[in-house]
Amino acid sequence: MALTREQIAQRVAREFxxxxxxxxxxxxxxxxxNYVPDGISVMLQSENGLLGMGPYPTEAQVDADMINAGKExxxxxxxxSIFSSAESFAMxxxxxxxxxxxxxxxxxxxxxxxxxxxxxxxxKGMGGAMDLVAGAxxxxxxxxxxxxxxxxxxxxxxxxxxxxxxxxTRIITDLAVLEIRDGAFYLAEHAPGVSIEEIKxxxxxxxxxxxxxxxxLF
Amino acid sequence: xxxxxxxxxxxxxxxxxxQDGMTVIAGGFGLCGIPEGLIAQIKRMGTRQLTVVSNNCxxxxxxxxxxxxxxxxxxMVSSYVGENALFEKQLLNGELEVELTPQGTLAEKMRAGxxxxxxxxxxxxxxxxxxxxxxxxxxxxxPYILEEAITGDFAIVKAWKADRxxxxxxxxxxxxxxxxxxxxxxxxxxxxEEIVEPGELDPSQIHTPGIYVNxxxxxxxxxxxxxxxxxxxx
Numbered sequence: 001m002a003l004t005r006e007q008i009a010q011r012v013a014r015e016f017x018x019x020x021x022x023x024x025x026x027x028x029x030x031x032x033x034n035y036v037p038d039g040i041s042v043m044l045q046s047e048n049g050l051l052g053m054g055p056y057p058t059e060a061q062v063d064a065d066m067i068n069a070g071k072e073x074x075x076x077x078x079x080x081s082i083f084s085s086a087e088s089f090a091m092x093x094x095x096x097x098x099x100x101x102x103x104x105x106x107x108x109x110x111x112x113x114x115x116x117x118x119x120x121x122x123x124k125g126m127g128g129a130m131d132l133v134a135g136a137x138x139x140x141x142x143x144x145x146x147x148x149x150x151x152x153x154x155x156x157x158x159x160x161x162x163x164x165x166x167x168x169t170r171i172i173t174d175l176a177v178l179e180i181r182d183g184a185f186y187l188a189e190h191a192p193g194v195s196i197e198e199i200k201x202x203x204x205x206x207x208x209x210x211x212x213x214x215x216x217l218f
Numbered sequence: 219x220x221x222x223x224x225x226x227x228x229x230x231x232x233x234x235x236x237q238d239g240m241t242v243i244a245g246g247f248g249l250c251g252i253p254e255g256l257i258a259q260i261k262r263m264g265t266r267q268l269t270v271v272s273n274n275c276x277x278x279x280x281x282x283x284x285x286x287x288x289x290x291x292x293x294m295v296s297s298y299v300g301e302n303a304l305f306e307k308q309l310l311n312g313e314l315e316v317e318l319t320p321q322g323t324l325a326e327k328m329r330a331g332x333x334x335x336x337x338x339x340x341x342x343x344x345x346x347x348x349x350x351x352x353x354x355x356x357x358x359x360x361p362y363i364l365e366e367a368i369t370g371d372f373a374i375v376k377a378w379k380a381d382r383x384x385x386x387x388x389x390x391x392x393x394x395x396x397x398x399x400x401x402x403x404x405x406x407x408x409x410x411e412e413i414v415e416p417g418e419l420d421p422s423q424i425h426t427p428g429i430y431v432n433x434x435x436x437x438x439x440x441x442x443x444x445x446x447x448x449x450x451x452x
Contacts, residue, residue: 046391047321047322048247048250048391048394049247049391049393049394050391055449056447056448056449057447057448057449058448058449058450058451059448059451062443062446062448063390064249064250064392064441064442064443065250065251065378065389065390065391065392065441066390066391067247067248067250067391067443067444067445068391070445071247071248071249071250071301071444071445072444072445072446072447073443073445073446073447073448074447076390082390082391082393083393084325084393084394084395084396084397084398084425085247085273085321085322085324085325085394085395085398086325086326086328086329086397086398088322088325089321089322089325089326092322093322093340093341093342112345117347122306122309122310123318124298124299124300125296125297125298125299125300125318126297126298126318126320126321126348127297127298127320127321128297128320128321128322129320130320130322130323130342130343130346130348131320131321131322131323131342134340134341134342134343134344135322135341135342161346161347162345162346162347163346164344164345164346165344165345165346166345
């Protein structure tokens, strides 16, 4: 069975190490904050200028001056810091953020990512995504393995305008965990109940399948 | 010390000198930390053909979005403009130009502009449409693109408090682009919630030193929330 959004988020959270500074994109990546494993502390970076983002506020805590990069009201944890956008992107571009998790339309076997622009559709902008993929040490992409018509989103070459080149390290989909290795997708884990055959069928790019592919743990 | 007193008492004085065709750099992220009264004054003045440099362009009817109503903006330089139906309409029918710029590059362009650095190399945007036509240089085996700094005829900034000398502090994430915007205007106007006397702000806690600031005005703020998200009390 393909994973739900929550299950993908749960698997993402297993990537976190104690003491990691993490930037989570909008959508499934944000959900990963709900599944940080016991005994692990991460500090969430929000690129509008907050390190140590907390949960959404209660009604009484709502403060218009306290928002996240998705422009939602938010809180700050004890020990957080708040700074300018230039400072925020200095920590991103300077490689100080340990893990970035973001969604994508397409990825390819060279580690390229397309996530911001579909030609012919109105382009709203890249926000901070290009900076994040150019700067973070470890970039994890979450997405469904194929689109709703069954077309693979893991390609030999991205077809859409890129967000960044040769930058992503891991892909966590509803079917599998894959790594970018030597110009190919390396199958690291399969989702419970998902066959290797299905993953092969839905991966258009070059796929390396090792002899033993472990089942994903949550 | 009257030469250092930056306080003005009317919005007319605050935005005096703004003319058609000028470039205005505006602080703010979404609707958070935006100089509401200064934007309203630009609307009242009816200044046109403006290039506005700001991370976003407000929403319909609020923030920089109000300057679209009378087609005062010729060009926006932003990282994300997806919250605004009028923006979309004017963009599609060619009345408005937009230069999409990665958020970190935008912040750095302002910072560099204010710091007298004309351009800088960054990995952000290399190999993407943003890098098209830009100079590429390799440093330590990695390609970078050349991005040019931005300065404005005016910078409009929202701070929490300022003293009469223009020393500013920001509150929470309403800081965002404001400190960089403040450095990058030929005339920098700061709208604040509270004006205090010199000495009342701790010198070591100042975010924007008064040297960057030309005018300070006290405003009243609606502080509209773009996406209210609350959780239930535990």
